[in-house]
Amino acid sequence: MSNINIHNRITNKRGFYEGGKVTKVNQDFWNAMSGFEETAKPDRKTMTARARWLAANNAIMFNIDGAILDNVIGTGILLQARTPNEKLNVVIERRFKDWATNPNKCDSTARANYYDMQRTIQSVKMVDGEIFIYKRITKEGLKLQLIEMDALDDSGSDDGIEKSRDGTVTGYRFKVMDDDGYYTSKTYTVKAK
Structure with missing residues (x-):
């Protein structure tokens, strides 16, 4: 039996x-009565690859994702200053628009403007489940860098997420990409704030 x-x-x-x-x-x-990470880790890359394949090759998913992007992001989230000083509001909105529409000012890679970045962020979140946004303060001002989840250094037991003894996230360890677009064994850490 x-x-x-x-x-x-x-x-x-x-x-x-x-x-x-x-x-x-x-x-x-x-x-299983295991923790979420212990259960999810073995299948995470496979599930991400399948989701990416479906997003690229399934017309239904493509149209659903497009409809969500159009309804959630549309042409982009705009800044509307609401200080008591109307002249200041105009200056703030003009400067923000100048920053947001110029890839050289808002994107650390100088490839996308702020509105394109918003659509990319939402799209990647729907397919991959996560994306990292690194806020850099440079001599030119604030710049954003989008880092895909594949860059997270998952070679160790912590999956690239560094934590304190009490479990608070203290930093993220990312793999360095070479000139040909492949990840190397070198890493860098971004402190969590």
Whole structure:
């Protein structure tokens, strides 16, 4: 007699919860009493790759994602200054628009303007589940750098997320990309703030 049959006989006689019974329908249902990270880590890259493939190759998902982007982000989130000083409001909004529309001013890689970055962030969040935004204060002012989750150094047990003894995130360790676009074994750490 198999272990499943023995379990079923005992369960049926003892009257445990329906959800706890093992049947032919749910016998392949794998469950664990492990922490989320321990359960999710082995399949994370596979799930991300599948989600990316679907986003690129499935017309239904493409259209749903596009509709969400259009409804959530649209042409971009605009700044509306609301100080009591109307002249100051105009100056703030003009300077923000100048920063937001110029990739050389807002993007540390000088590839996208702020509004394109908003769409990229939302799109990547829907497919990959996360994206990192590194806020850099430079001589020219604030610049944003988008870092995809693949850059996180997952070679160690901490998956690139450095924590204090009490579990507070203190930094993120990212892999360095070479000139050809491949990640190297070198890393750099960005402090969490």
